[in-house]
Amino acid sequence: MKSAIPKTVVVPPGHRRVGMEDSHAAALAVRQCNVDVVAAYPITPQTHIVEKLAEMVANGELDAEFVPVESEHSAMTVCVGAEAAGARTFTCTSSQGLILMSEVVYITSAMRLPCVMVLANRSLSGPLSIWCDHSDVMSIRDCGWIQTFAENGQEVYDLVFHAYRVAEMADVQTPVILNVDGFYLTHVVESLLVADQEVVDRYLPPYRPRHSLHPDRPVTMGAYGVPDLFTETKKAQDEALRATYPHIVRAWQEWGDLTGRHYHPVETYRTEGARVLLFTMGSIGQTAMVAVDTLREQGLPVGLVKLRLWRPFPHEDLRRAVAGAEHLLVLDRAVSFGGPGGPVASEVRSALYGQVDAPVVHDFIVGLAGRDVAVPDFEAMVREVLARKTAPRHEDYVIYGARE
Amino acid sequence: MKKPASLKDRATPFRQAHELGWRDFEPGFVLTEVASSRHYHTGDWRSKRPVWDTSRCIQCGVCWIYCPDAAVRRRPDGFFEADYDYCKGCGICARECVTQCIEMKDER
Ligand code: SF4
Numbered sequence A: 001m002k003s004a005i006p007k008t009v010v011v012p013p014g015h016r017r018v019g020m021e022d023s024h025a026a027a028l029a030v031r032q033c034n035v036d037v038v039a040a041y042p043i044t045p046q047t048h049i050v051e052k053l054a055e056m057v058a059n060g061e062l063d064a065e066f067v068p069v070e071s072e073h074s075a076m077t078v079c080v081g082a083e084a085a086g087a088r089t090f091t092c093t094s095s096q097g098l099i100l101m102s103e104v105v106y107i108t109s110a111m112r113l114p115c116v117m118v119l120a121n122r123s124l125s126g127p128l129s130i131w132c133d134h135s136d137v138m139s140i141r142d143c144g145w146i147q148t149f150a151e152n153g154q155e156v157y158d159l160v161f162h163a164y165r166v167a168e169m170a171d172v173q174t175p176v177i178l179n180v181d182g183f184y185l186t187h188v189v190e191s192l193l194v195a196d197q198e199v200v201d202r203y204l205p206p207y208r209p210r211h212s213l214h215p216d217r218p219v220t221m222g223a224y225g226v227p228d229l230f231t232e233t234k235k236a237q238d239e240a241l242r243a244t245y246p247h248i249v250r251a252w253q254e255w256g257d258l259t260g261r262h263y264h265p266v267e268t269y270r271t272e273g274a275r276v277l278l279f280t281m282g283s284i285g286q287t288a289m290v291a292v293d294t295l296r297e298q299g300l301p302v303g304l305v306k307l308r309l310w311r312p313f314p315h316e317d318l319r320r321a322v323a324g325a326e327h328l329l330v331l332d333r334a335v336s337f338g339g340p341g342g343p344v345a346s347e348v349r350s351a352l353y354g355q356v357d358a359p360v361v362h363d364f365i366v367g368l369a370g371r372d373v374a375v376p377d378f379e380a381m382v383r384e385v386l387a388r389k390t391a392p393r394h395e396d397y398v399i400y401g402a403r404e
Numbered sequence B: 001m002k003k004p005a006s007l008k009d010r011a012t013p014f015r016q017a018h019e020l021g022w023r024d025f026e027p028g029f030v031l032t033e034v035a036s037s038r039h040y041h042t043g044d045w046r047s048k049r050p051v052w053d054t055s056r057c058i059q060c061g062v063c064w065i066y067c068p069d070a071a072v073r074r075r076p077d078g079f080f081e082a083d084y085d086y087c088k089g090c091g092i093c094a095r096e097c098v099t100q101c102i103e104m105k106d107e108r
């Protein structure tokens, strides 16, 4: 039987097992991708990733320009300029930093520059907080980047390679944000499988941009889009992002073939015969697996669906994963003030709208600014859902655990 | 300096902005043609056009210097005129003309 906690650990060929902080694993992966330019401004809880990369550059372990910019806006701008010149870049931020760089984040995707960003998820102020939730990434939900979520340190490490592989594919050319829960992942030391450089080199070819800034081949990037063209440019951008889906899946397949570690847009855990499905994104999925084991032991038919790919949204995979369940308990880690529930639940409802036999969606906003969501909390939410006499309306949601 | 080819002289006819579909762009709206903004006829915006009375023009070139769209050009005879493909009709040339010999006339 599958279990949340693996019993035995096998080191596959081309790997070694090390104990490492997840932030350092992210930095190591970025180094193994041999980036040319790193531009970032330190912000908790992203700091260890960037500090480690600065150290690698200073020690000569990574042959890259490390640009210690004066703000996140400049960090993203440096990456845009460097990508436009044909460099492979990396940036990393959190929360307020993302908000400050957001102007350029939208421009990056519109220009189809395959930048890679690790976002160490942290709540947006105010009140001031440094702890994890997803209000930062939800603020740029529509920025046009491919957006993936990691659940543990191994995934952080693996998904960095996937980010570069996908972003730079000739048919993709779209930037990627890898979401990594602040502190839950960034500051945790885990036992990880680290791939040999030779494995990485087989997976990630050198970056070959379609266009780059060069005096011998002049092009215009970032041109003004007159009203006569703007709608068409947005249509082109939207079609391009939607068309990345098969490439994202293919890149995961290739990584799985090389390493034995497989990833999918939507992943499931013990969903067979489940009446209630939990629905998570990010590190909370790990606790949810333990909760599923616990609840199953109590005879409650509970399973788990985890969203790994947030953009482009995998509508079909989601429908397939939840088919047959009665209730879908969506865990949101951000509030959409005055809106139709948390951002994840409202998208899930959209995906299921009009589907015959779709599960009833129950929206619980949890884990704001690092508030713990422990196994008993999952149990309480599942029991509350099963006790509900009537289905919630589409706009109903609960901010779970908020004291009266 | 060689005069840039007039749009009408081009071997391959370009398509005006409103004729382009979303598949016609390079990814990221990268423009590979140098000076493609020439295809964009800002003269379409004009509601008044500058008209020169050369009998009073002293050929000082102030209108040529002041035009914000570089739409004033010098004729071989030394006088100046507007390239109406790009003249937006702002009236700056008429305002700045030393001898007040440029008149802004209504487009109709
Ligand atoms: S009206 Fe304005 S745009 Fe037209 S020629 Fe005069 S200064 Fe230039």
Ligand code: SF4
Pocket: B052, B056, B057, B058, B059, B060, B061, B062, B063, B064, B080, B096, B097, B098, B099, B100, B101, B102
């Ligand atoms: S500013 Fe007036 S006088 Fe001078 S060149 Fe232009 S039209 Fe002639």
